[in-house]
Amino acid sequence: MTISLHYCHVTVNDVEESLGFYRDALGLEVLNDVAQGEFRWVTVGSPDQPGLGIVLSAPHAGRSQADGDALQELLTKGVLPMIMFSTDDVDALFEKVRASGAEVLQEPTDQPWGPRDCGFRDPSGNMVKISQVS
Numbered sequence: 539m540t541i542s543l544h545y546c547h548v549t550v551n552d553v554e555e556s557l558g559f560y561r562d563a564l565g566l567e568v569l570n571d572v573a574q575g576e577f578r579w580v581t582v583g584s585p586d587q588p589g590l591g592i593v594l595s596a597p598h599a600g601r602s603q604a605d606g607d608a609l610q611e612l613l614t615k616g617v618l619p620m621i622m623f624s625t626d627d628v629d630a631l632f633e634k635v636r637a638s639g640a641e642v643l644q645e646p647t648d649q650p651w652g653p654r655d656c657g658f659r660d661p662s663g664n665m666v667k668i669s670q671v672s
Contacts, residue, residue, distance in 0.1 A: 546590075547593045548592055549618060553580050559661055562638060564635065577599035580593070580594045613664070653669040653671075
């Protein structure tokens with residue numbers, strides 16, 4: 539028996555605006571784009587990791603009003619869990635993402651526990667870290 543991660547969800551205020559970060563700045567590809575009523579779910583992913591998708595959706599998409607309101611409050615506070623990517627060239631990716639206008643939280647830094655990493659906020663305020671793999 540095997541198990542692997544297939545999808546993870548990132549809550550965003552505006553899916554279209556978030557595509558400017560996840561697709562255009564980070565270089566992920568749109569794998570699926572589904573609209574239902576006023577909501578939209580867009581799945582992005584990397585060809586380097588087939589089978590794993592990141593689903594971008596608004597707080598109220600597919601949720602009750604109360605749950606969507608609670609999630610919106612957490613998103614507004616910037617306290618939702620961060621998402622972490624890895625790359626073989628953190629400095630080059632950092633420059634590409636910074637050039638997109640994304641908010642820089644941390645320039646590339648050699649961490650005492652090993653990796654070189656950097657950090658940004660996506661347009662909705664989610665923390666995104668990028669770590670270099672050797």
